[in-house]
Amino acid sequence: MENMDSLMQYLPFLIPLVILQLALMLAALVHLLKxxxxxxxxxxxxVIVVAVFGFVGPILYxxxxxxxx
Amino acid sequence: MRGFYAFIKKEFLEQIRTFRLWILLAVAVLxxxxxxxxxxxxxxxxxxxxxxxxxxxxxxxTVYDAYTQFFKNxxxxxxxxxxxxxxxxLSGELSKGTLINLLxxxxxxxxxxxxxxxxAVIIWTVAYALAFVTNYGxxxxxxxxxxxKNLFFSLxxxxxxxxxxxxxxxxxxxxxxxxxGGLILSAGALVVMLMVSIIPKAEKFNPITLASVNxxxxxxxxxxxxxxxxxxxxxxxxxxxxxxxILIFEKKKL
Amino acid sequence: xxxxxxxxxxxxxxxxxxxxxLSFSVPEHSVFGFIGKNGxxxxxxxxxxxxxxxxxxxxxxxxxxxVSYGNTKTNRHIGYLPDVPEFYGYMSPxxxxxxxxxxxxxxxxxxxxRTNELLPLVGLDGVNRRIRSFSRGMKQRLGIAQAxxxxxxxxxxxxxxxxxxxxxRKEILDILSLAKARTTIIFSTHxxxxxxxxxxxxxxxxxxxxxxxxxxxEIKNSYSTDVIRLEVGAECQTDQISKxxxxxxxxxxxxxxxNKIDIQMTNAEQYGMNILAYFVEKKIPVLKYExxxxxxxxxxxxxxx
Numbered sequence: 001m002e003n004m005d006s007l008m009q010y011l012p013f014l015i016p017l018v019i020l021q022l023a024l025m026l027a028a029l030v031h032l033l034k035x036x037x038x039x040x041x042x043x044x045x046x047v048i049v050v051a052v053f054g055f056v057g058p059i060l061y062x063x064x065x066x067x068x069x
Numbered sequence: 070m071r072g073f074y075a076f077i078k079k080e081f082l083e084q085i086r087t088f089r090l091w092i093l094l095a096v097a098v099l100x101x102x103x104x105x106x107x108x109x110x111x112x113x114x115x116x117x118x119x120x121x122x123x124x125x126x127x128x129x130x131t132v133y134d135a136y137t138q139f140f141k142n143x144x145x146x147x148x149x150x151x152x153x154x155x156x157x158x159l160s161g162e163l164s165k166g167t168l169i170n171l172l173x174x175x176x177x178x179x180x181x182x183x184x185x186x187x188x189a190v191i192i193w194t195v196a197y198a199l200a201f202v203t204n205y206g207x208x209x210x211x212x213x214x215x216x217x218k219n220l221f222f223s224l225x226x227x228x229x230x231x232x233x234x235x236x237x238x239x240x241x242x243x244x245x246x247x248x249x250g251g252l253i254l255s256a257g258a259l260v261v262m263l264m265v266s267i268i269p270k271a272e273k274f275n276p277i278t279l280a281s282v283n284x285x286x287x288x289x290x291x292x293x294x295x296x297x298x299x300x301x302x303x304x305x306x307x308x309x310x311x312x313x314x315i316l317i318f319e320k321k322k323l
Numbered sequence: 324x325x326x327x328x329x330x331x332x333x334x335x336x337x338x339x340x341x342x343x344x345l346s347f348s349v350p351e352h353s354v355f356g357f358i359g360k361n362g363x364x365x366x367x368x369x370x371x372x373x374x375x376x377x378x379x380x381x382x383x384x385x386x387x388x389x390v391s392y393g394n395t396k397t398n399r400h401i402g403y404l405p406d407v408p409e410f411y412g413y414m415s416p417x418x419x420x421x422x423x424x425x426x427x428x429x430x431x432x433x434x435x436x437r438t439n440e441l442l443p444l445v446g447l448d449g450v451n452r453r454i455r456s457f458s459r460g461m462k463q464r465l466g467i468a469q470a471x472x473x474x475x476x477x478x479x480x481x482x483x484x485x486x487x488x489x490x491x492r493k494e495i496l497d498i499l500s501l502a503k504a505r506t507t508i509i510f511s512t513h514x515x516x517x518x519x520x521x522x523x524x525x526x527x528x529x530x531x532x533x534x535x536x537x538x539x540x541e542i543k544n545s546y547s548t549d550v551i552r553l554e555v556g557a558e559c560q561t562d563q564i565s566k567x568x569x570x571x572x573x574x575x576x577x578x579x580x581x582n583k584i585d586i587q588m589t590n591a592e593q594y595g596m597n598i599l600a601y602f603v604e605k606k607i608p609v610l611k612y613e614x615x616x617x618x619x620x621x622x623x624x625x626x627x628x
Contacts, residue, residue: 169403
């Protein structure tokens, strides 16, 4: 419990971090659900990548997955 | 010169509208917040994993741990993100053919290459500065003692290293075909340099050193003067890559 | 003055000779149709004019200035429409034209003026969507607008109509007809009816050389042999007829399409009688006798075939 308390103490620092990560993930999810063309892979693959790989997923989606069309 | 400004403007618009700029800035802020937090929280997390009375002795984290995390994030993930963001900037245009219209209007090819490079360096610099400011803010709040040595030179070393990586992307893009050609070849070149860095004698001549000595500089175990040769070589390599890429690009079949 | 001049230009890719000692010139204010089969070397020639490919031999001059490979200053006189023009999909047409204008060194007001003239001309006025949502025809029309932006002395269009449906083709040809008042146009194609609609002079590229060159009417009259089209009864032995007709020495070629027989010959007015006489003698029912207008297609088939 003592540890939980000390984690709570850093909450103001953790919240922006978590918000930013979630924002990235949401942006990628919204974009990839609104489009159905990708440079490679399919929707299921990209949803998994974006949801599972933390902030790396959205980066991969926006740099190599997103179609320019 | 007007072509240069026009093309740089186009580059920024492209990075904004393809979301790449936002991704890079978001990752920069993320690194800035994450690095000091990870350093601070790691002992707590480890000790919370109470393993049958086993006591894990972890020294109280210091500001050096925070910077270690910061530089580690940037040299590993950061370089990868830079490769992903800028890897296709020229390769993509060459394989799609979007430059044809503009080159047919008399836009010099070297202008295309240099404005792409300058735009990428500006974007990288802004992202890096943002990351550092965030990191600094967090560090000041989380750690009692924040004095380190050679901070700006240490930051400069990593900055110039990434500028070198971007010049490598430009060169690779003019050599390797395909829309991922520039990305793959420059990543390959970095892997080779990483392998060479195992040889201690080559250390002084390898730009990758600039991305590995950062914490040692802060601690004062490495001196600024000991790195002037490496910095000079890296600057020469940047110029060399840019000149070579211009020469190759000017003679490239389109 | 000659806008474009090619002198003894050759180009090979490996062992494949694509352009072989090609020479021709295009005078000012004309529409030059550059005709050839797919793979005849039309695009290669155009890319050499633009300095995108190096000529192995010979020289190319645009308004008297020599074209150099790589970065060529001569491109400031040229507007180029590639066969499939590619754009930045994240821009609107207006933004794209502004980039093109800035790159070609036009000042701000000029860019706005030209954009306001050109967008209605190509039927994209008021289209503010991003280019990535454009159809092929729209991209082709925007391609013409960007090519005409700097008021080039020479407009080079590489197969501008080939990838389009009939409506799209007509739109492009109409736009080019309008542009012809202001600039010299080179227009490559394998669609001969397009050429007949807008070109003044043509060159036919075959095996790396121009085999025919001149004004459209001149060529049609001097090259084209006359063609008589006969429509015979459905039950007739067209193969047999063709075999027997070929015995006549004034007939150069016979093309059969179901019950239509196209007979190519030297002088239809004089020898047409002989053909009719043959049909009468054999008692073959003739449904229709027609003297076809000379067409470039016949010239093309004769020269290339």
